Amino acid sequence: MKLGKILSTLFFWIVGIVTIAPFVVIAGVSVNERKSLTFPPEGFNLGWYGDLFLDPEWREPLLTSLTIAICASLLAVLIAFPVAWFNWRYRTGFGKLVAGLGAMPFLLPPVITAMGFLTFFIILGYYGEFWTVVVAHAIFLVTLPLVSLSLGFEDIDTSLVEASRSMGASEATVLRTVVMPMIRPYVISGFCFVFVISLNEYIIAVMTVGAVFETLPMKIFNALRYGYTPVMAAASVVFVASTVLIFSLVAAFSDLPKLLGARSK
């Protein structure tokens, strides 16, 4: 029993350390004194973080990515919410079909989805328009809020709805006074998931608007191609930090394990 315990603890920590190692490299690289991605870092300089926000070279892609991520996650939630709600409220084959459709984009290799969007927008003649990447991301990632909202709706005791009906609430009143307050954390978490992944998505963004707009992942990749700079590491560190912050807040204000599907304890 003791040996098994030691082995499993050891295994857990090795996996943990390997998972964290790249973060250490990236954080280390981001504070290099000179404009080079040396690891371990030589010297110490936080100026690269300033560049991320001040240098238009980096600020523009950052803003582009943020805009795309916010719009895409809003759109994804807007698409997913009625589907999840409908499937919770009714048991129809059609509803299930739509939900299944919503799960598909995430289940295929993203390159294929990206190719689909590329050909589609080229044929339509909208190739390179800003909204195309928003739509593409929203559709590609709609699975995530769909799952989190479905979990959330499943968690709403239907008798709450019935209780409110029996007390005189119309369908709309139920939605406003009972469903919305209870589903809110799931809406937020669905939003957060799309936001984080959209912010870092590369291939679909490249294939839809790569020629016109530069998103931060493209910028990072291009930095990798055309001249390493610690700013790209700084950008990643900022992203990781925001992710940690976002999900720590989610964890603080609701139940993160449950949002990720764990049995509530």
Place this chain on the structure above:
Amino acid sequence: AGEPLKVGVYGGYFQDSFDSFVYPEFTKATGIEIESIAVPTGEAWLIQLQQAARAKRAPADVSMMATVSIMRGMRTGLWATLDEAAMPNVSNILPTLINRYDDGGLAAVGAVSWYITVATNTDSFPEPIGSWAELWEPKYADSLGLLALVSNSYLLEITAKTFFGGTDYLSSDETIREVLGKVAELKPNTRLWYRDEAQFEQALKSGEIPIGQYYHDVTGLAAADGFPVRSNFPKEGGLRESGNWAVAGVSEKIEEAQVFIDYMSQPSVQAMLARNLGTAPNVARESMDLTDEEFAAVSSEIAPVIPRYDLHFERTDWLNQIWAEMLQA
């Protein structure tokens, strides 16, 4: 004059340099305002321009594009035919860097050029490499970094020049395959087939990969920064590649665009680019006031290897296919 002239150059280092050294001077000289547009490498920009052309829009009036892209655009008549009379300075540009429609109409003018040469880490190899042929030597096993695409490494041309007497040798499927066979012999020596410049640059600087083909200007800048690297022109010559100015056919600012191209074609401007961007000038050496040292930093008197653009243009799929088969076998 209302809208500014939209000029697109490769995003990043290029665009930065143009923004700080070129456009302000140009505006000062001509009064024409410029809006700077970032252009991606590869063909994405071409597709973008074509899409826009269908909608009669021009995301940029003037764009800097690789030669093969220029040729592709010419095929669909994407570029405006330029008026040479309006651009007296264009006559300075080396004739090989001028692209014309079949009817002789001027489609594109060479903008800047750069060289791909042999770069080494001087800690590992203190002696310069004298010939491309050395790359084939067994002592460099698993230590080269080479560009991964047939369309950006131009190893077919380099190999043809080095071992088969010149790029003209690439005249038939058989000879191309023969040259490709020679390129394939590089595989045991190649540690990294890189797609991304910086990926190799980092490895070169650190000595992780001590030798390979690389951009002469970039290596020079790194050396100037104190890194233990060197680029030198092999005796067969460096590979010279260039970017070209072309004007979108749907542009409503063709006249301003011609003023811009004319301005850029002046020897003095070319010299200025060489000093500040490290690009190789597109005009005759004599017409400029570059010192020997300045010239050597960006170019060489040795006759360059010129890419077989015709081949890359006409046989794209086939070349890529046999190249990929060679590489990934």
Place this chain on the structure above:
Amino acid sequence: MSGLIVENVDKFYGNVQALSDISLTVDNGQFVCLLGPSGCGKTSLLRIVAGLEDPSAGRIVLDGSDITTTPAHKRDFGMVFQSLALFPHLTVGDNIAYPLAIRGVPKDKRRAEVERLLELVHLPGKADRAITQLSGGQRQRVAIARALIMQPKLFLLDEPMSALDAKLRETMQVEVKRLQRSLGVTSLLVTHDQREAMTTADLVVVMSEGKIQQVAPPIEIYRNPANAFVADFIGITNLIAGRIEGGRFEGPGGALALPGAKSGIATLSIRPEDIALAPQAGPDTLTGTVTFVRHLGATTEISVDTGNADEKDLTVSLPGRTHCPFEVGDTAHLSVDPASVVVLG
């Protein structure tokens, strides 16, 4: 025509028939319990009355008007759910005031009503608590208060006590009954706990497999079950199949005198407390082997194998202090007071 009338209601879920031809009349002010085993259709019937489910056939009439198609939120009934269905995001007060809030009743009026209801359910001053700060019994009261605040025409309860522990359940049953009596509200309670039904109901409706088996006051149901199902379901009973001939019953284990009983094949229902130990075998005793003895304290239960059908041993219940003279394996002789025997079809 005042009161609730359920007329020939059927309910199908897909192919499953949950209710078949249910008819029931509830007078105003009556407390009616729907009692039956799990899956017999109690909840379905209650939900149809509440308007949460549509009947597949039949009508629901309230005070003379047909409400079959009136949607739930326009029926003005009060309902208490098994899960209580308190809104976790609202305070106690806001939960109780919810029906008023969605009708736009002003705040101070709501406040006053909430206080009144909290008094009624013995929770004064708890309006600002969160639901999670209440114990199970207190939540129960909140749910009841919420259902009653609109002075509903009908008060519906679906196993509201089943999540509480035994002692609390009994207390709540008594309170619900008292409350209902004092308000005079017509009530319909679903339960599968016969003790609960006996405690609260004026009228018990025993259901099984979607059908009504018997409608009668509690003690009547216990003493005169309409059929074997009711007899077996309400309390513990011994069902003995045999033959009646000339006022005597002959069955497994012996015979009993049943003066005046109709001749023919019959099943007797005999309550365990109506069986006594006989000192020895006689003409009117049943004889069998003791298979198990439970000393439960208040009573002692003895299982006696008389060769009854389905290996159903007879259960005899002796009052707590009675000495049980048996060990497992002993032979026991049992006598029964003929007056307590119910003869079923």
Place this chain on the structure above:
Amino acid sequence: MSGLIVENVDKFYGNVQALSDISLTVDNGQFVCLLGPSGCGKTSLLRIVAGLEDPSAGRIVLDGSDITTTPAHKRDFGMVFQSLALFPHLTVGDNIAYPLAIRGVPKDKRRAEVERLLELVHLPGKADRAITQLSGGQRQRVAIARALIMQPKLFLLDEPMSALDAKLRETMQVEVKRLQRSLGVTSLLVTHDQREAMTTADLVVVMSEGKIQQVAPPIEIYRNPANAFVADFIGITNLIAGRIEGGRFEGPGGALALPGAKSGIATLSIRPEDIALAPQAGPDTLTGTVTFVRHLGATTEISVDTGNADEKDLTVSLPGRTHCPFEVGDTAHLSVDPASVVVLG
């Protein structure tokens, strides 16, 4: 020294003390029930015995050897979990044979053993069924068979019956008891159902808040509870606080003769069935107002408010056929047989 000895066991979860100073001796072959309200530490104790949890202090001794640090899988106990914990990916037979399989017993031997166990739990021929194809009671039996196949030194059961419905539960209780008796295996059963404890146990251990309150045979626990907690927890009781002076008890509602009882402040525990109706007030009667009447069939329970502490009305239980002469609000006089009264501290 044979049997199981639990010595001064403490258990902390973080700061929560789940068990404090538990000591208990179980003789070989005995059936012991741990009985107590939810959260009193029953499961914790059982899991410590099973080796699934380490005690914070104290020792576990089995047949003279200290097994406190022996890991669970080396104790050779059989355990039945509340959730049953059957392996869903294995058939009935493979579930039962699991302990044999991991010990490398050959297949045909396993097969034979499984058949034997299935016979024992009345499930012959079900070896190839999937777990999902069984009913609740059948799964129960499989879990028991699996726990018994290794002929365990100790048979541990953590509320194994609580998921079953009332009738099935009673059947299973009787079966478990019979099985245990026939195999003679020392058993420890956790339950919070006193009826279950009374039915199965040779010895009942009543626990509360991590401490043992009383250890005694079932009927003893009912008749002679050691303290008010036990009296109140086991069955229904009336606790009446008052004063004893010269063999007479004076309390709310009246007085009772208690010849020979020690003088001083005392609490009486009187079972409802030990209270009788008195025709009129007398020197040894309690008097109060009837507040509620429950006609339960087998008995009739009357609540009488005698001014007892905490508004605890006295409960009187009359045998089923007794006519209840009262309505709510009437005055009732109650008499008690002194022999049945338990005087607590």
Place this chain on the structure above:
Amino acid sequence: MIQSRPRTPLGYLPILLPAFALIAFYIVPFGSMVGMSFFHNLGGGAYEQVFTLENYARLVSPFFLSVLGTSFEVAFLVALFAIVIGFPFTYLLVNARRGTQVFWLIVMLSVLSLSEAIIGFAWSTLLSRTAGIGVLFEALGLTEKAQSYAPSLGAVLAGVTYIAMPYAVLLLYPILSRIEPDIEQASRTLGASPLRAFFNVIVPMHRTPIVVSFVMIFVFTLGSYLLPQILGRPTNWTLSVVISDQALLQSNMPFAAALSIFLMTVTILLVLLVTLINRKGAKA
């Protein structure tokens, strides 16, 4: 109040809009890609809308089959590693304290927030001779001289597995967190050591989720495109690399579309096969 369907057709309105969005922006794009794969490529991003099978004809070559083989090899190994590492890791995680769980879940989500490019960079640094584990191994005396471990198949696998790990953990987490602790404890009281209980009960019990997660990670990994380029040699480049090269560098849209459909078809067939085998196995 769960109903089988809305009372009036109007009740379908809320789902019609999303349904329309999904069809217009997922099914139709998909269809347009299928259509595109039959067009004739003119080069330079131009194509002719005539029906041709030439793109598919070009596909049928030993070269593309071998690239497909490489893709599947990478995806298979990555899915295998991700499950073999991710399953026990997740199992330990769900049994850890709540705080520990939240911490590692956030770490996993943070991995998702790293751009693939930067992960490629980080791993190439970690596997390099000059700054990575090579130095560590040398210091530990495991190797005589620091070595470089990238580019190589191993490096690709490490990098892609790293990306797949959060998915594996997030896929398995909800399932494993639903295990009754009783199950493992029951097997222990029945004589299995914890390690044995894990392999004997927990793993076989989750056969189906394991297969499903495996397939999902497999498919997800087929799409990886940056890491094989950054961490691999040309022989490790996957079909996704070829597809994006065709689309972005060679501007051969019809052929890129045909390659995508080829990849997708083979993937779906493979997934069906695995599902079928699993179902058979589960029954047996």
